[in-house]
Amino acid sequence: xxxxxxxxxxxxxxxxxxxxxxxxxxxxxxxxxxxxxxxxxxxxxxxxxxxxxxxxxxxxxxxxxxxxxxxxxxxxxxxxxxxxxxxxxxxxxxxxxxxxxxxxxxxxxxxxxxxxxxxxxxxxxxxxxxxxxxxxxxxxxxxxxxxxxxxxxxxxxxxxxxxxxxxxxxxxxxxxxxxxxxxxxxxxxxxxxxxxxxxxxxxxxxxxxxxxxxxxxxxxxxxxxxxxxxxxxxxxxxxxxxxxxxxxxxxxxxxxxxxxxxxxxxxxxxxxxxxxxxxxxxxxxxxxxxxxxxxxxxxxxxxxxxxxxxxxxxxxxxxxxxxxxxxxxxxxxxxxxxxxxxxxxxxxxxxxxxxxxxxxxxxxxxxxxxxxxxxxxxxxx
Numbered sequence: 001x002x003x004x005x006x007x008x009x010x011x012x013x014x015x016x017x018x019x020x021x022x023x024x025x026x027x028x029x030x031x032x033x034x035x036x037x038x039x040x041x042x043x044x045x046x047x048x049x050x051x052x053x054x055x056x057x058x059x060x061x062x063x064x065x066x067x068x069x070x071x072x073x074x075x076x077x078x079x080x081x082x083x084x085x086x087x088x089x090x091x092x093x094x095x096x097x098x099x100x101x102x103x104x105x106x107x108x109x110x111x112x113x114x115x116x117x118x119x120x121x122x123x124x125x126x127x128x129x130x131x132x133x134x135x136x137x138x139x140x141x142x143x144x145x146x147x148x149x150x151x152x153x154x155x156x157x158x159x160x161x162x163x164x165x166x167x168x169x170x171x172x173x174x175x176x177x178x179x180x181x182x183x184x185x186x187x188x189x190x191x192x193x194x195x196x197x198x199x200x201x202x203x204x205x206x207x208x209x210x211x212x213x214x215x216x217x218x219x220x221x222x223x224x225x226x227x228x229x230x231x232x233x234x235x236x237x238x239x240x241x242x243x244x245x246x247x248x249x250x251x252x253x254x255x256x257x258x259x260x261x262x263x264x265x266x267x268x269x270x271x272x273x274x275x276x277x278x279x280x281x282x283x284x285x286x287x288x289x290x291x292x293x294x295x296x297x298x299x300x301x302x303x304x305x306x307x308x309x310x311x312x313x314x315x316x317x318x319x320x321x322x323x324x325x326x327x328x329x330x331x332x333x334x335x336x337x338x339x340x341x342x343x344x345x346x347x348x349x350x351x352x353x354x355x356x357x358x359x360x361x362x363x364x365x366x367x368x369x370x371x372x373x374x375x376x377x378x379x380x381x
């Protein structure tokens with residue numbers, strides 16, 4: 001396999017962990033050409049699954065992240081917001097699948113900042129798109145092994161004082177978020193994902209769709225849109241001395257993409273239908289310390305010279321009081337039920353991510369949200 005983030009060692013471990021579960025099994029991945037979707041698709045192909053890649057239909061039909069797999073899977077060009085195109089896909093699966101398919105529903109408008117600029121598209125893709133897919137499965141009577149809806153840590157938002165007693169905190173007062181923690185979405189993106197999660201549970205309760213919800217905390221890695229915070233730090237560091245960011249005090253729990261894929265695979269294989277599962281690194285780090293870590297790793301490995309500077313700019317703050325201040329997962333439930341644990345350290349994951357951006361400049365140079373003058377092009381952190 002080429003153009004993959006999986007190392008020989010991690011692929012061997014992947015086969016040992018999941019080979020017996022997915023070999024020969026029909027798997028549909030929505031958002032298969034996206035960041036996390038493409039890494040999941042890589043893994044399923046490597047495991048010998050019969051992979052159906054749901055890719056948003058465009059006039060070009062270009063495959064940016066799974067082109068190297070084109071002959072190893074079935075590509076379906078469709079649109080989550082177009083029920084007719086989903087009906088065609090679900091009907092084909094019902095007619096051709098010799099088993100109960102797994103559905104990994106990762107297709108979404110997944111950029112928090114962009115959800116303020118494209119609110120209707122965000123709600124249509126994330127909420128109505130999920131509804132369309134679930135309803136088509138019911139309409140066509142497609143029996144599934146599992147339906148995994150990818151949620152987000154952003155659904156938790158900030159702690160509301162009135163329900164603070166329902167949250168979990170460590171001995172130092174640090175917030176730990178579990179499946180049972182109250183949700184308080186602070187962006188259109190997060191609200192749309194909450195709705196998608198609940199729709200998944202609605203269809204489980206009413207129609208027996210074997211739905212599970214996975215909330216992965218702050219994924220990062222190769223192929224991620226450079227407008228997400230890790231990518232915007234790295235791409236700026238690779239090309240200029242000054243790195244512009246928004247607020248530096250929020251805390252995040254960063255989980256490398258291959259560990260995220262393992263979480264999806266584990267929940268789909270062993271999770272209980274009707275349940276929610278959260279997972280991530282289990283640690284959090286301030287944005288100030290995250291950018292410092294990235295700069296240090298890049299310097300030590302010769303990707304840029306010493307002296308990179310970090311500046312904050314109001315234009316990159318989230319609007320109003322919508323910033324989420326602390327995200328950290330407690331993944332005890334998933335670990336207890338399945339044995340899942342993160343394997344990739346922050347330093348290892350950051351190094352892999354820097355290397356990918358350095359070697360694939362043609363993939364991101366025209367997509368960054370900062371300008372050579374140092375002036376940001378859009379609002380985001």
